[in-house]
Amino acid sequence: MKVLWIEDEGALLRECSNYLSGEGIQVYGTSDPGEADAYIEKHRPELLLVDWMLPGGESGLDFCKRNERSWKLPLIMVTAKGDEFDKVLALELGADDYLTKPFGLRELSARIKAVLRRSGKASSHSGEKREVHELRRGRLFLDNERFAAELDGRRLELTKTEFQLLWKLASHPGRVFTRANLMDEALGDDYLGYERTMDSHIRNLRRKLGDNEAEHQLIETVYGVGYRFAEEQEDNK
Known part of the structure; x- marks a missing residue:
């Protein structure tokens, strides 16, 4: 597995490289x-x-x-900047x-493996990603x-927007998406809404998924950042 690290702290790079090898x-x-x-x-x-620097x-x-x-x-930002604004900015930029x-x-090591797992590259080294x-x-x-969704074998009646959001979130369990991420990556240029309308779409989607019960939530809120699909569902792909 090959990783490229852009880093100007030589001592940190050597220590981490030796461990990761x-x-x-x-x-x-x-x-x-x-x-x-x-x-x-x-x-x-x-x-x-x-x-970052x-x-x-x-x-x-x-x-x-x-x-x-x-x-x-797949990209992990490594930085001394720990403010919430900086985290959101990095996530919004990809x-x-x-x-x-x-x-x-x-x-x-755990974060590298988690990102590779979510991106679908953990077990493939061919560089090609199956559709x-x-x-x-x-x-x-x-x-x-077919834009079809089922929960426990029961058909869910989702709008196209709701399905696209759910597909994007479920395709990357554990990855945090900001509202802007979801607008750009899930809905694309043809979406004319505003970032705050994303909350309404997510709220409707959660209602249809039965996510009102906290212990059964599939879509989780990451406060101050955005949303993610519950990572523990991933092993049933």
């Missing part, structure tokens, strides 16, 4: 965004680790945006997760070709 994760480290671009084009790593005038957020445009690889310094080596038309998440079944 024992986990079967090969890390290529650089502080140069241009060198990182060339490495991605040539080697196509499974995941990117990107420091980079030398040469470019930030990790700039790299996030370029990844969204060009490669769409980061799949956010790791705040200082962090433990086991946490780093999926059906999803099964525990009690929930989704068919993207």
Whole structure:
């Protein structure tokens, strides 16, 4: 498994790389965004680790945006910035997760594996991603070709918007989506609503899923950030 880490703290990079190599994760480290671009084009790593502050005038957020445009690889932002606003900004610009310094080596390894698992790349090294038309998440079944959804074998009457939101969330268990993420990635350019109308769609979707009971919630609120699909449903795909 190949990981590219853009980081200018040499000691941190060496320590983490040595640990991750024992986990079967090969890390290529650089502080140069241009060198990182060339490495991605040539080697196509499974995941990117990107420091927020980079030398040469470019930030990790700039790299996030370029990844969204060009490669769409799983990406974890690594930074000392721990404010909620910074986390939301990174997620909105395409980061799949956010790791705040200082962090433990086991946490780093666990987050890498979780992001790869959610992105569907944990067991595949071919670089090709199979198109999926059906999803099964525990009690929930989704068919993207027929816009059909079933819960415990019972058909759910969802609007197109509700289905698209549910499909996007269920496709990435555990990943946190901001309202802007859901508008852009699930609904696309043809959606004319505002971010706050997303709350109404999610509320209606939860009602149809029976998510009013806290112990059975499939869609979870991450306060101050957005929404995610309950990760414990993932092993029933």
